[in-house]
Amino acid sequence: MAYAPQRRIPATYMRGGTSKGVFFRLEDLPEAARVPGPARDALLLRVIGSPDPYGKHTDGMGGATSSTSKCVIIAKSSVPGHDVDYLYGQVSIDTAFVDWSGNCGNLSSAVGPFAIANGLLDPSKVPQDGLCTVRIWQANIGKTIVAHVPMAGGQVQEIGDFELDGVSFPAAEIVLEFIDPADEGEGEGGGAMFPTGNLVDELDVPGVGTLKATMINAGIPTVFVNAADIGYTGSELQDAINGDAKALAMFEAIRAHAAVRMGLIKDVSEAATRQHTPKVAFVAPAASYTASSGKRVAAADIDLCVRALSMGKLHHAMMGTASVAIAAAAAVPGTVVNAASGGGTRNVVTFGHPSGTLRVGADVRQVDGQWTVTKAVMSRSARVLMDGAVRVPADVC
Template sequence: MSQLPQIKIPATYMRGGTSKGVFFSLTDLPERCQVAGEARDNMLLRVIGSPDPYGKQTDGMGGATSSTSKTVILSKSSQADHDVDYLFGQVAIDKAFVDWSGNCGNLTAAVGSFAISNGLVAADRIPHNGHAVVRIWQQNIKKTIIAHVPITNGEVQETGEFELDGVTFPAAEVQVDFVSPVDASEAMFPTGNITDVLNVPAVGEFAAASFSVTMINAGIPTIFLNAQDLGYTGTELQDAINSDEKALERFEAIRAYGAIKMGLIDNAEQAVARQHTPKVAFVTGNKAYVSSSGKSIESIDIELNVRALSMGKLHHAMMGTAAVAIGTAAAIPGTLVSQVIASGANSSVTFGHPSGTLKVGAQTEQVNGEWTVNKVSMSRSARVLMEGWVRIPSDSF
């Protein structure tokens, strides 16, 4: 019996922030995959190596974690005053599912670099030396993001001395600005409250409980809880959470019922098909701890600790979009995030995460009693790891 051959698709494997993924130019995809739908999803699943009941993604480009099971599709922007359209697909590891409901803030740091190197940014917008300002239209969430990409001799500068906790080696710094992550037509606090009570039914050995939460839509929909309400110190590393299946089940229940309260889904069963959003995070004050790399983080180094879950697991560092939510919530009085900061609400904070620390700044204001955020900024880095083609069986999609 004859077998169909593999096909090859131009692709670039890139690290952006503390994530990595497979990047494509839209026009390089097979024609059927240039539009949203089953063919595109199936192609990306096969590229990444999902669904994989072994949870390893051995037969694909994925790294078997939420931060390495990612895909990006880029094209010249159809929006005025923008350079590139950025579409992000979060690929489930053990399910045949691609989640298009949110953005990846970490991979955003690599979007500008890819766009410049692949001719998606007009040549007259790229200086010979300095920083190219790449105007990104994030298609998943319909927002503008600005990436300040370092340029040397007309080409993207990827090497440098900037160190990012959660990334082993230094690289060039890329400042990323999330512009108006909550626009005037949206509610930053979906329930209208800065804090709420979230009722969660019994889950396994955990009795039904009511949690104080801040639910915010900035960067990505996020549910913040107090670490002590969950029985944690707030300085936990990945294994303390991810090795506890019962705790993960409770976090998923919190996420599902929080999503209902935020108006993202109608019932808890729908959360299965919306794995990427909302995120769940727990916070505490500036407690000292030892990071996953063995680095000592002193209490004076940070203003608070945050631990966040992505795709059902505690993240090894911090999602960029969740950092937007953290920075925004930290700048607004009364949120659970600002409450744990000794000095109160602050427009710029450094927080601890499992891999180290991250500084984020937010420009917020209250207009007619409603909070909004004009810009959230942070520094990341990005680097091409490999470029060429990915190969998949021609009947994959």
């Protein structure tokens, strides 16, 4: 039997923050994959190498973790006042599923560099040296991100001395501003920073108990619980949780019931169809611990400890979007995150995660009794790892 040659699709493999993914220009995709639907999903699944029952992504570009099973599609913006549209797909590892329900804050840092390098910006907006400001429309959630990308000699500056815990080597700093980052959400609480209307809820989770929880739409829908309430200290590393099937089932139960309370799904049975959101995280007061790199994190250097799960596993560092949620929740007196950080008011928080620490800021305000976050700011870095083309079987799409 004769088989057609593989299809060649221009692509760039990039690291952004503590994640990496395959980046495409919309115009370079096969025609059937230029619009949402089964053809696009099938293409991205094959690019990444999913579904993989072995959980290794041996036959694809994925890295078999939630941080490395990602695809991004970039196009010149269709939204006035923006330079590019950014669409993000979180590809499941072991199932044939691409989740389009949220953003990736880490890969957001690579969008500006990719857009500049691929000629998607008006040349008059790109300086030879200094900072290039890229206004990004995050199409998954309908939000604006402003990236400040360093330039040198007319090209994106990738190498520098900015260190980001969770990334092995230093690089050039990229400052990201997430404008009005409260996720639109769905259901009764859609569009509200606190979709249930409360800073703290009693979340009933069968088999787990009743937990004090802060559920927030900022950066990405996230549910925060206290580490002590579920038997943890907040200083755990991946090995303490990701090999524990009972613990992972508990976290998925918390996530599913929080999703219902947040109006993201109607029934817990729907949680499997929305794996990317909401995130579930647990917090604890600042404490000293040794990060996964062997670096010692001192309690005096952080405001609190946070651990978060992504796609069913404890994240090796911290998702960028969840960092926005952490900063926003920490800034509002009365949330479980604010309480863990010592209470009071703050617009900047430094938290400890499995790979080290991260500092992130958020501006919040209260209008007519409702809290809103106007902006969150953090620093990330990005680098091209490889560019050229990916290849997929001709019959994929």
